[in-house]
Amino acid sequence: MEETSMQAQPNSRQIFFWRVVIGVMGTLGVGVIVFIIWMIVTYFQANAWARVPACGELRSTAATQQLLQQSAGQIDGINERGGSDVAVSPRSDCPGKAVIQMYYGTHSQGSAIREFLGDTFNGVPYQMMNI
Numbered sequence: 001m002e003e004t005s006m007q008a009q010p011n012s013r014q015i016f017f018w019r020v021v022i023g024v025m026g027t028l029g030v031g032v033i034v035f036i037i038w039m040i041v042t043y044f045q046a047n048a049w050a051r052v053p054a055c056g057e058l059r060s061t062a063a064t065q066q067l068l069q070q071s072a073g074q075i076d077g078i079n080e081r082g083g084s085d086v087a088v089s090p091r092s093d094c095p096g097k098a099v100i101q102m103y104y105g106t107h108s109q110g111s112a113i114r115e116f117l118g119d120t121f122n123g124v125p126y127q128m129m130n131i
Contacts, residue, residue, distance in 0.1 A: 042107060053125040055094035064090045064098035067122055074122065078102065081112035085131070100126040 010018075059067070068075070068090060079086055085105025090098040100121045104110045110128055120126065 055097050057125055058097035058099055059124055061092050061098040077116055078113055081116055082109040100124055102128045103131045
């Protein structure tokens, strides 16, 4: 007696269905990986400016406050680029020394402010924090 093996062959609809499922899953997987990479890069770009300078690099708290009071034009320029989400104030972690702390709302606002100011605020190191 001869045994015949009858295996069901997938029809064209089943093949098409599984190709679509695998294609969609692959596309979603690639999208998730790209999104994660983008978030990591954005995080490090934003926090690269959050570095706190060493105490020896800072001016006195009084000199920093005076500089902020005399720099109304620059602060107006910062506010133009950041809108209502921006705050500028001295911050002191070192006794008698201060850094200029800036808070901003969006990545594009932070980039515009950094481009406007450069590396320092009139020679004083500044720190930027996303809020």
